[in-house]
Amino acid sequence: MDRRKQVLIKALRDRDEHIRSAAAGALERLEIRLRLPAFEKLVESGDKIEKLRAIYAVSGLRGERVLNLLVKATKDPVEDVRAAALRSLGRIGDKRVLPAVVESLKDESPVVVRVAIEALANLWDQRLLGPLMQMLRSKDHGVVERALDVIGRSGDKRAENAMIYFAVKGNRTMRMLAIKALGVMET
Secondary structure (H helix, E strand, O other): OHHHHHHHHHHOOOOOHHHHHHHHHHHHHHHHHHOHHHHHHHHHHOOHHHHHHHHHHHOOOOOHHHHHHHHHHOOOOOHHHHHHHHHHHHHHOOHHHHHHHHHHHHOOOHHHHHHHHHHHHOOOOHHHHHHHHHHOOOOOHHHHHHHHHHHHHHOOHHHHHHHHHHHHHOOHHHHHHHHHHHHHOOO
16 A cells, blocks of 8 residues: 555656546545545444445445445445445446345335435346336336336346336336337347
């Protein structure tokens, strides 16, 4: 870490503004990584705001320890914390977290389920079609709409009947998403 820090500090004095800016961002992330144990404690026992700040602080990092921290936060009692953790996992896009994100589709909060579906868009795998198709039965229109969007972007022909159904019977947003999906779906 010391070598990295030395290089980054030197880059802060570079003539190129973009290099200096990149170095400042990298140095900030390096400092966050050094403080990872403190962020882990905040996510475990802080108040809602501290947990959210910690989650968003570490979401720019990579690695097993960060993934474990975020996966653990998907089980937090606070809805906003669970949603923030899922949003961060989706942005990271590491498929090792698929089981945790899929498990969040069973959350009692429609908000958390919606964010989990959005995260799955960045973690796409053919095996997700089944769980996402189940989400089309939700009573929450937002859940159904997000599921239609993610399924539609996959282009998977196995969803054709569902897309035809929603293209005819869904609300305006559902119809639009299903119609778009029918246009890009594989033949």
